[in-house]
Amino acid sequence: MAVKLSVNVNKIATLRNTRALEIPSVVGLARIALETGAAGITVHPRPDQRHIRPQDVLDLAELVKQFAEREYNIEGNPFYGYWELVEKVRPTQCTLVPDTVEQATSDHGWDLRMNGEKLRPVIAELKGLGARVSLFMDADSPDLEKAKELGADRVELYTEPYASAFAEGGEARQQAIELFTQAAQRAGAVGLEVNAGHDLNLENLPALVWALPELQEVSIGHALIGDALEYGMGETVRKYLDACRTNR
Numbered sequence: 661m662a663v664k665l666s667v668n669v670n671k672i673a674t675l676r677n678t679r680a681l682e683i684p685s686v687v688g689l690a691r692i693a694l695e696t697g698a699a700g701i702t703v704h705p706r707p708d709q710r711h712i713r714p715q716d717v718l719d720l721a722e723l724v725k726q727f728a729e730r731e732y733n734i735e736g737n738p739f740y741g742y743w744e745l746v747e748k749v750r751p752t753q754c755t756l757v758p759d760t761v762e763q764a765t766s767d768h769g770w771d772l773r774m775n776g777e778k779l780r781p782v783i784a785e786l787k788g789l790g791a792r793v794s795l796f797m798d799a800d801s802p803d804l805e806k807a808k809e810l811g812a813d814r815v816e817l818y819t820e821p822y823a824s825a826f827a828e829g830g831e832a833r834q835q836a837i838e839l840f841t842q843a844a845q846r847a848g849a850v851g852l853e854v855n856a857g858h859d860l861n862l863e864n865l866p867a868l869v870w871a872l873p874e875l876q877e878v879s880i881g882h883a884l885i886g887d888a889l890e891y892g893m894g895e896t897v898r899k900y901l902d903a904c905r906t907n908r
């Protein structure tokens with residue numbers, strides 16, 4: 661079975677927010693992703709609203725509802741302004757990330773020895789809202805299995821170390837594939853499902869999908885949006901050239 665692709669639309673909002681215009685349209689492009697067969701949409705609303713705004717979260721929830729069996733995944737730190745939106749839209753999946761407010765992007769998983777007992781009631785409450793709960797974890801975390809005992813359904817493996825080792829190639833690539841294979845097996849052995857995300861792209865994704873039969877879902881933003889600009893550029897320039905040829 662194919663791994664499910666959840667398209668992270670944060671970067672569309674980043675571009676949109678540079679003008680007081682609705683261009684590009686976050687909902688419009690998410691719709692294209694869903695129409696093309698993406699299994700879901702991911703957002704990571706942050707307290708400073710630097711990309712996804714609260715209204716986007718609500719609008720995207722309405723959009724996803726129009727597509728049968730598609731999922732809405734909301735990432736965020738449950739201890740910083742996460743609840744209000746989650747309670748309102750009741751997403752399919754809550755991916756809990758230990759980000760600080762200022763952090764540019766997620767760059768590590770949870771330390772469950774330090775935060776486990778704080779997370780336990782949060783996980784229970786989110787599950788009470790009907791959401792699947794996934795914890796963002798490092799593949800080399802000694803606590804990976806503890807996510808299960810805390811009540812989580814899944815772990816999302818933080819794949820930046822895989823992506824950079826893959827780019828390096830050779831031994832580093834092999835070691836990273838081995839590490840992530842073992843992490844997915846450890847998670848699977850205690851009954852956790854496995855997601856993955858961060859810095860995945862068209863080059864490094866196939867090897868991860870191949871190596872991790874436990875992998876359920878990948879959420880991809882940065883590279884996918886970059887590729888969308890590149891692969892859509894030719895067609896778009898053709899349309900503008902047509903507009904320039906308007907008879908006068």
Ligand code: PXP
Nearest residue numbers: 704766857858859879880881882
């Ligand atoms: N997973 C988590 C928890 C993230 O914070 C992000 C970035 O928002 C992603 C996945 C997607 O990463 P990328 O934009 O590099 O594809």
